[in-house]
Amino acid sequence: MSIIRDVLIWDSERQNAEAGDIVINDSGLVSEILPPKSAKGERLFDGGGYTAAIPGLVNSHTHVSMTLLRGLAEELPLMRWLQTKIFPVENRLLPQHIRSGGELALLEMISGGVTCFADMYYFMREVAAATVGAGMRAALCRGITGDDSKKLNENLALADEFNGRDGRIIVQLGPHAPYTVPRDAIEKIASIARDKKLGVHFHWLETEGELETFRDEYKISPSDYLEGTGLLAVPKLLLAHCVWHPVDELDRVKRDNVTLVHNPKSNLKLGSGYAPIKQMLEKGVNVALGTDGAASNNRLDVWDEMRTAALMHKGYHKDPTLLSARQVLKMATVAGASGMGFERVGLIKKGWHADLALVNIAGPAYVGADVTNLPEFLVYAGSSRDVRATIVGGKILYKDGRYLTMDRDEIISKTTEHRKQIVKT
Numbered sequence: 279m280s281i282i283r284d285v286l287i288w289d290s291e292r293q294n295a296e297a298g299d300i301v302i303n304d305s306g307l308v309s310e311i312l313p314p315k316s317a318k319g320e321r322l323f324d325g326g327g328y329t330a331a332i333p334g335l336v337n338s339h340t341h342v343s344m345t346l347l348r349g350l351a352e353e354l355p356l357m358r359w360l361q362t363k364i365f366p367v368e369n370r371l372l373p374q375h376i377r378s379g380g381e382l383a384l385l386e387m388i389s390g391g392v393t394c395f396a397d398m399y400y401f402m403r404e405v406a407a408a409t410v411g412a413g414m415r416a417a418l419c420r421g422i423t424g425d426d427s428k429k430l431n432e433n434l435a436l437a438d439e440f441n442g443r444d445g446r447i448i449v450q451l452g453p454h455a456p457y458t459v460p461r462d463a464i465e466k467i468a469s470i471a472r473d474k475k476l477g478v479h480f481h482w483l484e485t486e487g488e489l490e491t492f493r494d495e496y497k498i499s500p501s502d503y504l505e506g507t508g509l510l511a512v513p514k515l516l517l518a519h520c521v522w523h524p525v526d527e528l529d530r531v532k533r534d535n536v537t538l539v540h541n542p543k544s545n546l547k548l549g550s551g552y553a554p555i556k557q558m559l560e561k562g563v564n565v566a567l568g569t570d571g572a573a574s575n576n577r578l579d580v581w582d583e584m585r586t587a588a589l590m591h592k593g594y595h596k597d598p599t600l601l602s603a604r605q606v607l608k609m610a611t612v613a614g615a616s617g618m619g620f621e622r623v624g625l626i627k628k629g630w631h632a633d634l635a636l637v638n639i640a641g642p643a644y645v646g647a648d649v650t651n652l653p654e655f656l657v658y659a660g661s662s663r664d665v666r667a668t669i670v671g672g673k674i675l676y677k678d679g680r681y682l683t684m685d686r687d688e689i690i691s692k693t694t695e696h697r698k699q700i701v702k703t
């Protein structure tokens with residue numbers, strides 16, 4: 279038993295926050311929530327009455343190793359950005375670059391209270407090993423482009439080696455996007471996903487041009503494509519971006535196994551548009567939140583993503599009631615974790631995994647925060663800099679500026695060297 283003492287607890291099932299002690303059992307699960315300063319046991323963390331405890335944040339769409347490409351290409355439209363700037367450098371990346379770039383991303387995310395992420399890239403054994411070493415949770419896939427059985431086999435080998443590891447790694451299949459993978463290959467991947475009970479992570483209608491291609495070339499509606507390829511029937515489907523998913527086809531993706539991932543800052547920065555999140559939430563579609571990679575954001579900061587999401591749709595629709603702080607916190611916690619297939623992750627309750635972000639609410643921006651308004655303070659006034667500790671499965675990964683599972687200085691010096699290598703060659 280270990281205790282997180284005297285914190286203000288909030289998750290998306292609660293109306294008001296609750297002062298209390300969180301008791302964690304030896305399996306890393308929350309076993310009890312007791313009145314503040316009453317629990318007995320080893321003290322993992324003392325909140326001192328000025329710390330909020332929220333579920334660990336979940337980044338539901340990213341490419342962690344792209345931290346090495348951050349700042350490499352700016353202010354270009356998606357297809358030119360990819361084809362002239364990003365793909366040529368990616369062709370030069372080696373496994374050690376993927377590892378170090380991934381570790382750099384984990385440093386950034388862990389210090390911001392992120393405990394779980396969904397990632398698509400290549401040399402994914404490196405990302406899996408970095409994740410296991412850091413003690414985070416992740417849903418990982420090998421990004422597949424073309425009709426490429428070598429890439430698909432790498433993805434399946436990743437599943438054989440890592441799926442279910444420590445209860446913290448889920449391996450999904452990762453067809454990149456409809457415009458990079460032919461339809462018959464998508465059908466094959468979806469069929470394997472169903473047979474092997476694996477989820478699928480897919481880029482979906484990020485730009486308007488992709489929607490036009492469905493209309494003009496494929497001559498099929500996007501939802502008929504999702505259904506016809508078998509993607510809608512895989513155990514878990516993560517659809518990243520969905521900026522141009524037709525509003526009149528949202529009923530088709532309102533399914534328990536389908537999650538749409540909103541990436542507001544990447545969509546804004548690449549000029550892709552405003553995803554119809556208002557209509558998705560009205561329809562009851564499961565919506566999660568992601569940063570996308572650091573080359574198109576350029577932060578891996580879920581706090582920043584929450585705030586941007588909460589603000590941009592209010593302005594776009596001229597309606598301040600849209601996307602409440604509570605809704606975006608749900609998107610950034612339990613909606614993402616369940617969308618990836620993690621069970622009992624994303625709430626602070628008995629029997630659920632003790633994945634937590636502990637937030638200092640003693641600073642100037644939190645004067646006035648109380649049990650009734652904590653989520654609004656966190657989303658509109660808070661920031662990732664307020665995170666005091668990040669905990670996964672009852673184990674502290676980060677506390678008061680120190681990393682307990684990673685060597686920050688070594689990772690930064692290694693990635694500094696690697697960055698020079700990849701831009702020079």
Ligand code: NI
Binds near residue numbers: 340571
């Ligand atoms: Ni992406």
